[in-house]
Amino acid sequence: MAEANQVFGYLINGKPASTDDPTPTSAQILSDAGYEPADDYLLIQRTRFGSRVVSSDDVLSVGDGHAEFFAFEGGEAFEFTVNEHSVFWGEQTISVDQIRHLANVADDDDLVWVREEAGNAVLKSGGVFELGEQGLEHLRTHKRPPPPPLYVFFVDGVEYETEHEHLTGAQITAMIPGWNPANSLVLEGEGSEPDEVIHPATVVEFKGRAAPAHFAIVPPATFGGV
Incomplete structure (x- = not known):
């Protein structure tokens, strides 16, 4: 009886939600969080070093309570890479802080936009990164040099x-x-x-x-x- 009443928590768009199924479908994840009709939304799941697009027939695991999702109206997904790991997002802009969160970038690492023609650029926290304009963009992390002593x-x-x-x-x-x-x-x-x-x-x-x-x-x- 206890298992029948058990709920499994997850995050979606930064807010807590729950389901009574430890292995729900994407439609259940969306509906249980109030995103209906579910087929109007693109669901993206955070992975260990990035994120992935969840298809309608994927069976998900939320039993450990650490699952994190993002719901976007519309069906277009934008891909970029961080340290060669794929990261998907449902809008053409993403905050640099969100990239750091999704890709598990360490606080003392710089996030570098790898550009062949214009030269590499460090993406500063608080900024916004444009996706999809130049095709698949590639980012890498580099250990930030320690500040000089004062x-x-x-x-x-x-x-x-x-x-x-x-x-x-x-x-x-x-x-x-x-x-x-x-x-x-x-x-x-x-x-x-x-x-x-x-x-x-x-x-x-x-x-x-x-x-x-x-x-x-x-x-x-x-x-x-x-």
């Missing part, structure tokens, strides 16, 4: 960041809003080291420091002609 330093207690291992005094003062060239930039010494006046051509190394560099802005009266 070096932190402070000027009068205000935090700044740079990707560069070193900067000149001129580059540092260019980052300070409203910098007055009459002022001096002084690097506080580490430990017993003395403070150092940083001239425009002075190179300050950030890589390898035990602690972030701290600078002070000193008005001209303090140093006189220094």
